Amino acid sequence: MLRDLTPGDATGLVAGADLDGLRFEGARIDGPLGGATFLECELIEFAGDRVELRGASVLESRVLRLAAPVVSAPGSSWRDAELIESRVGALDMSNAEVRRLVVEGSKIGWINLRGSVVQDVVFRHCAFEEVDLGMAKTARVAFEGCTTDKLTLTQRTGAALDLRGLEFRALEGFEGLRGAILSPEQVALMAETFAGHFGVSVRE
Template identity: 40%
Template sequence: MSPATPSARRPSTPGATSRTAPRLAPCRPRAVETFSGDVYAEESLEGLTIRAAAWADRDLHGLTLLDCILQGAQLDGTNLKGARIHDTEVAELSAPSLTAPESSWSTASVRDSRIGAAVLHGGVWRSVLVTGCKIDFLNLRDTTLQDVVFENCSFRDVDLVNARATRVAFRGCRAETLDVRSAQFDAVDLRGLEFTRVDGLDALRGTVVDEQQLMALARRLGIDVR
């Protein structure tokens, strides 16, 4: 496995400008050593490749991963509250329930992962790429997101209630429900997100939508566009 290449991180949303497109820093973990030991809450791991970690049902609150590659981890029921995931690539993660509220993600990537409920509320995300993932319920309410891209992902529900998002883009994604009540958006590009239902239309100020999405939103408001 290799870290995401710089070309995969360059924003390419049609019509996006350098001011409004997400500014993703390359995620190139310096994982120089393979790790196979035990891990504990509030521990800090740096520069490690961690494969097939069996961390299900563990209390790992406050765990820090810096310059790591985490591949094929089993995280169902793992308590990762307040975790710090920096300069780290997470790949092929499996978790019917991922519990990491108030966590911090910076210059990180998450790819090819399958998650049931991703409980990530109250956190901070900066320069994060999420690609090729299937997530039933993505809970990012009360989260600050800056320079974040969701690419080729499928969701059932996306919860951005009371989130604060700047330069966030969806590309080739779909969701059944998008909940943006009380959210604050600046340069959020929704054109690459197919959604069936949206809650909180008044919070869509600061987003970019395409013509088809605009028509769907108008119909939801009872507006007849001719």
């Protein structure tokens, strides 16, 4: 995947750019990239105080070691893409279309997928502070070796949300668990939460 890429010129990283078959290394992003299209591109060691990707498309591309306090990508499209070994304070992918994405080895404070279509996505060996899937439509989403302080599933719909590989300390949106897969250990740890949801008193 992604062979014979042409070195890209960082001056071409602008809003609305149409970028195809390019490799960018060590670029600092200071301006908006809203509406840009990355097709079969590799983005290595990007950095910026705020990376603006509103409405952008990341297609058949790989992002490696992205570092930014904020990545703002509402309404963006991610398809057949990878986000690897990245450090992001807040990653806003709300109202986005996310299909066949792998996020691996990354530390992300808050990932916001609220209202997004999230299908065939794998989060592998990632540490989060909050994962927000509120109002998302999910299918075949899995976590492997991940942790988060808070998981939000308010009004999430869909099937095959595999949470067995996600260690979470707090859950918001109990109804969003419908169609999810939990391990026996997770169910045991959440027994009190389940009982409270169904109005059951647990006493000795």
